[in-house]
Amino acid sequence: MIELEGVTHRYGEGQPPALDGVSLVIGAGERVALLGPSGAGKSTLLRSIAGLVRPTHGVVRFRGRPVTGASPGELREIRKEIAVIFQEYHLIEPYTALGNVLVGRFGHLPLWRVLLGLFPRADRELARRALAELGLADYAQVPVRRLSGGQRQRVAVARALVQGGAVILGDEPVSNLDPATARMVLELLCERNRREGTTLVLSLHAPELALQFFDRIVVLRAGRVVMDRPAREVTPGDLAAAYGVRTPGAPPGQGGGAGIAGAL
Amino acid sequence: MYGTTPGRRLAVAGVLTAAIAWSVWVTGFAPSQWDLSAVREFVAGMFPPDWTVLPTVIAKMGETIGIAFLGTLIAFLLAFPLSFAAARGLSPDWIGAPVRGVAAFFRAIPEILWALLFLVATDLGNISGILALAAHNVGILTKLMAEVYEAAPAGPQEAVLSTGAAPAAVVWHGILPWSLPHLFSHLFFRFECNIRTATVLGLVGAGGIGHLLMLHRSLLQYDRMLVDTLGILALVLLSDALGALVRRQVT
Numbered sequence: 001m002i003e004l005e006g007v008t009h010r011y012g013e014g015q016p017p018a019l020d021g022v023s024l025v026i027g028a029g030e031r032v033a034l035l036g037p038s039g040a041g042k043s044t045l046l047r048s049i050a051g052l053v054r055p056t057h058g059v060v061r062f063r064g065r066p067v068t069g070a071s072p073g074e075l076r077e078i079r080k081e082i083a084v085i086f087q088e089y090h091l092i093e094p095y096t097a098l099g100n101v102l103v104g105r106f107g108h109l110p111l112w113r114v115l116l117g118l119f120p121r122a123d124r125e126l127a128r129r130a131l132a133e134l135g136l137a138d139y140a141q142v143p144v145r146r147l148s149g150g151q152r153q154r155v156a157v158a159r160a161l162v163q164g165g166a167v168i169l170g171d172e173p174v175s176n177l178d179p180a181t182a183r184m185v186l187e188l189l190c191e192r193n194r195r196e197g198t199t200l201v202l203s204l205h206a207p208e209l210a211l212q213f214f215d216r217i218v219v220l221r222a223g224r225v226v227m228d229r230p231a232r233e234v235t236p237g238d239l240a241a242a243y244g245v246r247t248p249g250a251p252p253g254q255g256g257g258a259g260i261a262g263a264l
Numbered sequence: 265m266y267g268t269t270p271g272r273r274l275a276v277a278g279v280l281t282a283a284i285a286w287s288v289w290v291t292g293f294a295p296s297q298w299d300l301s302a303v304r305e306f307v308a309g310m311f312p313p314d315w316t317v318l319p320t321v322i323a324k325m326g327e328t329i330g331i332a333f334l335g336t337l338i339a340f341l342l343a344f345p346l347s348f349a350a351a352r353g354l355s356p357d358w359i360g361a362p363v364r365g366v367a368a369f370f371r372a373i374p375e376i377l378w379a380l381l382f383l384v385a386t387d388l389g390n391i392s393g394i395l396a397l398a399a400h401n402v403g404i405l406t407k408l409m410a411e412v413y414e415a416a417p418a419g420p421q422e423a424v425l426s427t428g429a430a431p432a433a434v435v436w437h438g439i440l441p442w443s444l445p446h447l448f449s450h451l452f453f454r455f456e457c458n459i460r461t462a463t464v465l466g467l468v469g470a471g472g473i474g475h476l477l478m479l480h481r482s483l484l485q486y487d488r489m490l491v492d493t494l495g496i497l498a499l500v501l502l503s504d505a506l507g508a509l510v511r512r513q514v515t
């Protein structure tokens with residue numbers, strides 16, 4: 001479904017690469033958790049899959065078609081299939097929660113409907129249901145600038161859910177939620193994965209959530225993939241080593257030792 | 265003035281003195297040569313004011329507001345599409361650069377010059393005033409509005425883009441909602457300025473209260489000029505109040 005081949009990205013000349021030769025194949029229907037310390041390149045990786053960042057080297061393919069160097073028309077077709085939950089939500093501030101969720105339908109509607117804001121009844125229903133599932137039924141008509149951080153994050157999740165693409169990319173989609181709500185949101189995304197085979201690639205900061213909800217764990221550090229393994233084969237010690245953090249439980253001198261210095 | 269050295273202060277004083285001397289010399293500004301009797305005659309002629317022209321003055325005030333309003337509106341309607349073409353990052357440079365150039369040209373010519381041009385061309389006061397304001401302000405608004413879009417946050421644009429929406433949708437939903445309050449704020453400020461400018465344009469014959477003032481002046485009806493002047497004063501105060509009110513609503 002998604003292939004990365006030697007993807008390297010530098011934001012500027014002379015800057016260290018945000019991604020450094022990342023190769024990754026993600027199959028249809030997989031649930032991939034992307035872990036790694038802050039600045040590891042998780043956002044950059046997700047953005048290059050969505051065609052929002054053009055890697056300086058390497059190729060990204062979606063369903064065998066290159067995303068890198070696709071024509072504007074092709075890129076629109078690809079983006080329609082890849083829903084993104086942004087780390088900073090990227091909501092349209094003056095719009096209501098419902099208005100923001102309906103943005104997810106833009107790729108499917110004729111331009112005149114999008115410009116006039118005339119959405120088919122079915123789309124409105126879909127958007128309302130998504131908000132209700134995320135516990136925001138009462139906030140549908142509230143401008144998002146009056147919502148709390150966690151509520152805003154859930155609006156961003158709802159927008160991705162109604163887009164109904166083959167892939168959902170989530171950049172720390174539960175970072176602002178309490179533990180119970182975070183689990184509820186991940187459960188909702190996993191249910192979409194089980195029912196419709198939607199591929200999930202989500203970056204997370206909580207390893208225990210990654211182990212619980214995902215079937216594959218990819219750890220990035222300083223722009224490189226330092227671990228890529230099925231979740232059931234991953235132990236907390238492995239994660240600590242991959243993060244480059246020495247934990248009390250992990251035996252000393254096993255890769256973790258040089259970790260922090262290596263990451264920097 | 266903290267931290268300046270005596271030498272520096274001396275240099276500033278020297279430059280200032282030279283500037284004053286030069287300005288007085290080139291302008292022939294010499295109060296001793298003023299003929300105060302003309303002023304006395306003028307002031308005496310103003311009193312008592314001739315209030316019979318008040319209805320005309322009020323009608324002409326309305327005309328000035330109308331000129332300012334239509335001039336601003338036409339400028340906005342033209343600037344709206346042009347501003348998208350002029351905005352960096354929204355249109356390619358081979359479109360943007362010429363549009364920005366034309367806009368710069370239009371706003372470089374003062375309203376009063378546009379008014380004289382249109383007066384020669386159309387021979388109609390009010391229309392010349394409207395077109396003059398429209399021509400100058402289309403240049404100003406195109407620039408101001410394009411700068412608003414350029415400053416719009418990238419996040420919402422990216423969010424719309426990532427749904428596979430058309431570029432027009434990215435502009436319409438990703439940029440405009442954030443921009444609207446700023447656009448209206450610019451628009452009302454220009455309207456406020458244009459009310460003031462429209463009175464001045466009247467002095468060269470482009471309609472409204474200014475035109476009336478010029479007429480009374482040429483007939484030496486100073487008692488009526490006083491009423492005209494009070495009308496202009498009221499108009500300017502009114503536009504200031506309107507602008508303040510609108511700015512409070514928008515921000």
Ligand SMILES: Nc1ncnc2c1ncn2[C@@H]1O[C@H](COP(=O)(O)OP(=O)(O)OP(=O)(O)O)[C@@H](O)[C@H]1O
Pocket residue numbers: 011012017018036037038039040041042043044045087
């Ligand atoms: N817009 C940008 N311009 C310049 N450099 C950037 C930009 N975005 C990211 N970087 C750099 O790229 C590197 C990777 O950043 P990225 O945002 O991908 O990390 P991340 O893993 O998502 O981190 P976090 O967990 O903090 O979100 C960082 O070193 C960062 O400084």
Ligand SMILES: [Mg+2]
Pocket residue numbers: 042043044087171
């Ligand atoms: Mg990030």
